[in-house]
Amino acid sequence: MPTTTLSPPASSARERSAPEVIFAEDLCKGCELCITICPTKILKLDTTRVNSRGYHPAIVYNLMECSGCASCAKICPDSVITVRR
Amino acid sequence: MARKLMKGNEAIAAAAINAGCRHFFGYPITPQNEIPEYMSRELPKVGGVYLQAESEVAAINMVYGAAGAGARVLTSSSSPGISLMQEGISYIAGAELPCVLVNIMRAGPGLGGVQPAQADYFQATRGGGHGDYHVVVLAPANLQEAADLTQLAFDLADKYRNPVMVLADGMIGQLMEPVELSPYHPAAGLPPKDWATTGTAQSGGRRRIINSLYLYPDQLEQHIRAIFAKYAEIERTEVRYELHQCDDAEVVIVAYGTTSRIARSAIEKCRRLGLRVGLLRPITLYPFPFAAFPPVIERAKMFLVVEMSMGQMLDDVKIAVAGRKPISFYGRTGGIVPTPEEVVKQVQALLGGPGA
Amino acid sequence: MKTVYEKSPGLTDVPMHYCPGCTHGIIHKLVAESLAELGVLGRTVAVAPVGCAVFAYDYFNCDAQEAAHGRAPAVATGIKRVHPDNIVFTYQGDGDLASIGMAEIVHAAMRGENITVVFVNNAIYGMTGGQMAPTTLVGQPTTTSPLGRNRLGQGAPLRICEMLATIDATAYIARVSVHSIPRLNVAKRAIKKAFQLQVENKGFSLVEVLSTCPTNWGLSPVDSLRWVEQNMIPAYPLGVYKDIEGGT
Incomplete structure (x- = not known):
């Protein structure tokens, strides 16, 4: 399963401490539960493309704000998301 | 074991235990009640399980679960109860599970009566439930044969992974005759039950799934054809008269x-x-x-x-x-x-x- | 870096067929995580229902049997009585458990059958296209109650937890929801506890999980979570209805 890692380049101290949020993107059905549940509101659907199932996949657009709480991963019905920190 | 005067129903029950059956699920109905009564008395003595279900519908589905778990399992009933079991029998045949069913027939249709009849022949031999399948049907004419065929039924069920029915009537069930149960040895070459759901820890991680659902018609047709290849073999090799x-x-x-x-x-x-x-x-x-x-x-x-x-x-x-x-x-x-x-x-x- | 959350080893790699946002997937995860964390996956046998979760046998990473509609508790009984050391659970929807399978669930509970039941209540028949369920709310429109369920003639919701909690032999009966993270965490603990009690041979345990059906409710997945909170929970109060260990 292709995955998309949305970690920033490890170039600064702040960035190195950011959590890693990995999407098994082709499993995403674009249901937006992760977007709703995220306490810091840093997820969105990437409406510029579709995955292999024809859905706009969810992405993190502001990883710097991510607390690594994994709420998005817990609520995701399709086990799309892995969180590390 | 010496010859012993037994009731037909008891002979069937005793033969089942002799053949290694350790699980019975059933529901009371006349004229077969001596079978569950015997099982409730005797199975615990040999470490087996007797369970009185809430209905024949539940009983046959317990049989499904137990058969899928690899047990030699029996249920018995009489005509109206066997009608209720047809759903489960179809699933058991579809999932290719071995089990033995006893139908001590009484008169129908409907509630009918409790006296002997042979009016479930169509139901027994044509399938009974929905879909393309057969149940192997054995019809004893005396009690020794009832006992022998009950033991054979377990072997045939295991050999072909298909339900086998012992079809008798209230007369055979209630009659008393001498019966001798010889030490039982399972038929040679019975296949191992490596498909039984006993947990993946026992199978090297290979998941075992008991199922009769095939949503793609080509797969379902293939599945049914495979079942019917077994029936062709049964028709060639298991005919008795x-x-x-x-x-x-x-x-x-x-x-x-x-x-x-x-x-x-x-x-x-x-x-x-x-x-x-x-x-x-x-x-x-x-x-x-x-x-x-x-x-x-x-x-x-x-x-x-x-x-x-x-x-x-x-x-x-x-x-x-x-x-x-x-x-x-x-x-x-x-x-x-x-x-x-x-x-x-x-x-x-x-x-x-x-x-x- | 340590992993905060990853897919449970209790699930297979088969992509789930559920509609986008359907909470079946979340409930599958909680069950799978519980089994994996208890270390019992290798001796677990799942019993799949008829309904949306019919393919549960493809998703749980353990042995499984597919039951006829409503008969899962009877099938589970057969399995458990053959191998009492197996951890056996049914995963059933509301049509399966609360309508056609009412006799089987009540009597499995009555016998104190040492199995665990995961009961997914979304107040509607999903697989068949949105027909009225015994758990449909009064006034809720479905394809077979187009004017909304009428209390007179069509009845009011069956409350399974309340009913089963009256049965002496039950060990643990709880109703939970997965519409928020705190609620999801409570649900996880309840499901894990239900399995733990089975491991300890304590008898029958059932966890009812309020679930969504965005497709047949005609709501977005996000609005469906709100609908659970606003409409279902008042009709189906959350909580522990029976716990032989005395917890609530």
């Missing part, structure tokens, strides 16, 4: 179970009257012993089918005889057991006169 005084018989009676006993008495009386009468007794009702018929058809003048129904096995005899000789039918139904004298009268009428 008995020929009694057919060599010189002008009239061949075709009867199974209780009515075959009555036919046997009638034949004795007929022979004393100088009437040449024989018996063709199917022991397996599915597979029906079609192959037994051709040599008999050559010699016999006619056939007489005797059943405790309005004529169900009659259809299979018609298929077997294929119009080559005339077939008559004598049936009593509603719980009435025909007497040998009634059958003798039928033979006399067929052969044209009292002494023929």
Whole structure:
């Protein structure tokens, strides 16, 4: 399963401490539960493309704000998301 | 084990335990209650499980679960209860699980009565539930045979991964006769139950799934064809029947179970009257012993089918005889057991006169 | 870096067929995580229902049997009685458990059958296209109650937890929801506890999980979570209805 890692380049101290949020993107059905549940509101659907199932996949657009709480991963019905920190 | 006087229902139950059955799920219904009663008494003594279900519907689904878990499992009931089990029997056949079912038939339709009948032949031999499948059907005519066929039923079920039914009636169930249960050895070469759901820790991580759902028609057709390949083998190798005084018989009676006993008495009386009468007794009702018929058809003048129904096995005899000789039918139904004298009268009428 | 959350080893790699946002997937995860964390996956046998979760046998990473509609508790009984050391659970929807399978669930509970039941209540028949369920709310329109379920004639919701909690032999009966993270965490603990009690041979445990059906409710997945909170929970109060260990 292709995955998309949305970690920033490890170039600064702040960035190195950011959590890693990995999407098994082709499993995403674009249901937006992760977007709703995220306490810091840093997820969105990437409406510029579709995955292999024809859905706009969810992405993190502001990883710097991510607390690594994994709420998005817990609520995701399709086990799309892995969180590390 | 020495010969012991037993009731038919008890003989079946004892034979099941002798054959290694350790799980029974059922629901009370007359006239088969001695089977669950015996099991409830005896199974715990050998480390087995007797469970009285809330209905026949639940009982047969417990059988499904237990069979899928790899157990030798039995249920028993009588006609209306077997009707309720048809859903589960279809699933068991579809999922290719082995189990043994006992139907101690009573009169129908509906609530009918509690007296013996043979009116579930169609239901037993044609499938009974929905979809393309068969249940192997064994029809004992005496209690020793009831015990022996019950043991055989477990072997056949395991060999072919298919439900096997012992089909008897209230007469066989309630009758007392001497029965001997010999030490049981399972048939040679029974396949291992490596498909049973016992947990992946026991299978090297390979997941075992018991299922009858195939949403893609091509896959389902393939599955059914594979099941029917087994039925073809069963039809080739598992046919059982008995020929009694057919060599010189002008009239061949075709009867199974209780009515075959009555036919046997009638034949004795007929022979004393100088009437040449024989018996063709199917022991397996599915597979029906079609192959037994051709040599008999050559010699016999006619056939007489005797059943405790309005004529169900009659259809299979018609298929077997294929119009080559005339077939008559004598049936009593509603719980009435025909007497040998009634059958003798039928033979006399067929052969044209009292002494023929 | 340490993993905060990843897909449970209790699930297979088969992509789930559920509609987008359907909470079946979340409930599958909680069950799978519980089994994996208890270390019992290798001796677990799942019993799948008829309904949306019919393919559960493809998703749980353990042995499984597919039951006829409503009969899962009877099938589970058969399995458990053959191998009492197996951890056996049914995963059933509301049509399966609360309608056609009512006799089987009540009697499995009555016997104190040492199995775990995961009961997914979304107040509607999903697989068949949105027909009225015994758990449909009064006034809720479905394809077979187009004017909304009428209390007179069509009845009011069956409350399974309340009913089963009256049965002596039950060990643990709880109703939970997965519409928020705190609620999801409570649901996880309840499901894990239900399995733990089975491991300890304590008897029958059932966790009812309020679930969504965005497709047949005609709501977005996000609005469906709100509908659970605003409409279902008042009709189906959350909580522990029975706990032989005395917890609530």
